[in-house]
Amino acid sequence: MRARLPRIGLYATLIAVLVIAAFPFWWMLDESLKQPVDIFSGVTLYPHHPTLTNYSQLFNSYHFGAYLENSILIVTMTVAISLVLGTLAAYSLARFNLRFGLNQSSLVVALLVRMIPGILLVIPLYLMLAKWGLLNTRIGLVIIYTGINTSFVIWMMQSFLAEIPRDIEEAAMVDGDSRLSALRRVVLPLAAPGLAATAIFSVIATYNDFLIALSLTSTPAAQTVPVGVSTLIGKIQIQIGPMAAAGVIGALPIVIFALIVQRHFVRGLTLGAVK
Amino acid sequence: MAQATVKRRRVRAARAQLPGGPYLLLVPALVALALVSLYPLYYGIRASVTHYLYGRDFGSAGLENYRRVYHDPYFHQAMWTTGKYVLVVVTCETVLGLGLALLVSREIRFASPIRVGLILPMTIAPVVVGVMWRLMYDSGIGVTDPLFQAFGFKAPEVLASNTSAFIGVCIVDIWEWTPLIFLIVLAGLQSLPQEPLEAARVDGAGRVRLFFDHTLPLLAPVLLVAIVLRTIDAIGTFDQIYVLTGGGPGVSTQLISIYAYNTAFLFSQYGLAAAMLISLLAMVMLLMIAAVRLMKRVAV
Numbered sequence: 001m002r003a004r005l006p007r008i009g010l011y012a013t014l015i016a017v018l019v020i021a022a023f024p025f026w027w028m029l030d031e032s033l034k035q036p037v038d039i040f041s042g043v044t045l046y047p048h049h050p051t052l053t054n055y056s057q058l059f060n061s062y063h064f065g066a067y068l069e070n071s072i073l074i075v076t077m078t079v080a081i082s083l084v085l086g087t088l089a090a091y092s093l094a095r096f097n098l099r100f101g102l103n104q105s106s107l108v109v110a111l112l113v114r115m116i117p118g119i120l121l122v123i124p125l126y127l128m129l130a131k132w133g134l135l136n137t138r139i140g141l142v143i144i145y146t147g148i149n150t151s152f153v154i155w156m157m158q159s160f161l162a163e164i165p166r167d168i169e170e171a172a173m174v175d176g177d178s179r180l181s182a183l184r185r186v187v188l189p190l191a192a193p194g195l196a197a198t199a200i201f202s203v204i205a206t207y208n209d210f211l212i213a214l215s216l217t218s219t220p221a222a223q224t225v226p227v228g229v230s231t232l233i234g235k236i237q238i239q240i241g242p243m244a245a246a247g248v249i250g251a252l253p254i255v256i257f258a259l260i261v262q263r264h265f266v267r268g269l270t271l272g273a274v275k
Numbered sequence: 276m277a278q279a280t281v282k283r284r285r286v287r288a289a290r291a292q293l294p295g296g297p298y299l300l301l302v303p304a305l306v307a308l309a310l311v312s313l314y315p316l317y318y319g320i321r322a323s324v325t326h327y328l329y330g331r332d333f334g335s336a337g338l339e340n341y342r343r344v345y346h347d348p349y350f351h352q353a354m355w356t357t358g359k360y361v362l363v364v365v366t367c368e369t370v371l372g373l374g375l376a377l378l379v380s381r382e383i384r385f386a387s388p389i390r391v392g393l394i395l396p397m398t399i400a401p402v403v404v405g406v407m408w409r410l411m412y413d414s415g416i417g418v419t420d421p422l423f424q425a426f427g428f429k430a431p432e433v434l435a436s437n438t439s440a441f442i443g444v445c446i447v448d449i450w451e452w453t454p455l456i457f458l459i460v461l462a463g464l465q466s467l468p469q470e471p472l473e474a475a476r477v478d479g480a481g482r483v484r485l486f487f488d489h490t491l492p493l494l495a496p497v498l499l500v501a502i503v504l505r506t507i508d509a510i511g512t513f514d515q516i517y518v519l520t521g522g523g524p525g526v527s528t529q530l531i532s533i534y535a536y537n538t539a540f541l542f543s544q545y546g547l548a549a550a551m552l553i554s555l556l557a558m559v560m561l562l563m564i565a566a567v568r569l570m571k572r573v574a575v
Binding site for chain 1: 298315316408409416508549555
């Protein structure tokens with residue numbers, strides 16, 4: 001009986017924390033499904049007259065179709081390219097003793113990219129892209145995001161690949177595989193959980209980025225979902241419903257993604273710090 | 276037989292490529308990395324000693340930009356606000372994250388869904404988090420004012436006054452990023468060696484003694500990594516503040532990133548903004564070096 005009471009306290013605390021973590025999401029979903037008249041009639045736990053008008057308004061008059069398209073294209077291209085570049089580099093770092101202290105210094109630069117506050121990068125990047133005529137283009141964003149993501153991929157994949165014994169790929173090479181086909185056929189399948197975690201981190205970091213997209217784009221031709229969400233801010237006093245709906249749309253792809261990849265999710269979130 | 280020779284030759288060919296091979300694999304990634312780190316850094320330093328007028332490059336300015344930045348009271352204000360902000364949020368997140376991790380690390384039911392629920396806030400775009408809390412703080416439709424009134428307090432109108440706006444943006448940060456510390460510490464707790472803890476427990480150490488004398492010292496390196504990671508990210512906080520207050524009311528929530536952003540993109544003073552950020556980077560670097568030193572000492 002004495003052990004019972006602390007148990008109850010433990011679960012009560014956990015439930016309270018869970019409510020604090022989840023309530024804002026539920027409340028925003030609730031607001032987004034309300035009709036304009038109901039929004040001002042006080043806090044409710046669910047929408048009494050649910051409607052999708054806020055959402056249709058987003059797509060019809062606030063370009064959310066374009067934002068979503070940009071985000072999905074940019075995230076897909078960025079993650080695909082940086083996974084290839086970063087994994088090849090990580091393999092090279094994990095398997096070979098390179099000259100000029102490249103093994104150490106590459107990792108330090110990769111970590112540096114992770115550490116530099118985004119605002120430090122944005123002004124030089126803006127001036128660079130302006131010079132190359134790539135401001136407000138999807139391709140400009142893909143280039144920048146690929147560079148940033150490659151640093152995560154190198155950092156994480158290097159440690160995952162180092163854990164895989166060399167003997168396995170050497171056996172494959174004796175059987176006639178080249179280095180690269182041994183990497184593709186033998187090593188990568190073994191590193192699949194690490195690759196999944198890396199991909200998850202890259203998808204979330206790229207989709208959620210705001211500052212870089214905000215500074216380097218200016219129209220729905222290249223603006224991403226987070227920037228689209230922020231364009232509604234000026235209209236907050238009159239457009240609460242659409243703003244809540246925009247928040248839901250901004251969050252939804254990541255929540256769905258998180259549910260699909262649940263198994264590797266935790267590892268991915270902490271940049272490999274948690275294995 | 277002939278095929279076998281061909282195969283063997285191919286193996287030899289693959290081996291023969293190796294001297295250049297590893298570098299070829301590395302180069303494309305290093306170019307991509309340099310493009311977003313070394314090149315912008317060089318470009319940023321150059322911009323910080325360049326004179327810009329209406330966004331146009333008007334030649335070298337020497338150290339004029341730095342001089343102006345150091346005499347700018349708003350820069351001092353922004354640095355002070357950023358320091359306060361980082362101190363408050365990282366302290367709260369560390370204490371809460373550590374506490375939560377200790378709770379969840381014990382054997383409980385539904386551990387997995389509870390864990391996913393707890394880390395939900397950190398997976399969502401900070402902009403969306405900002406929008407969400409801005410609506411919750413709103414006095415017309417939000418949650419905070421009715422909540423305070425329900426307990427008989429005055430409606431705080433969080434984002435309308437200096438102090439409450441600062442506390443308000445801190446709460447948002449704590450809500451969003453406590454999960455990161457929680458996750459890292461939880462992983463650290465699960466990989467702790469069990470023997471010394473068991474031994475102490477057998478010797479009759481109480482729960483509090485056990486934590487401060489045994490768990491905490493063993494956990495120190497992991498905790499430090501989490502704190503350093505969070506501190507560096509918190510210094511660069513931009514997204515939520517931009518959406519929540521834009522730095523206001525007045526300059527009460529104007530962090531250095533917001534001030535630099537406005538200087539560059541609102542007033543086209545790229546040189547001044549670059550000088551601010553290079554100074555900030557120098558400080559972050561010093562902090563990182565100190566942190567690495569400290570980590571080495573704790574790890575030993």
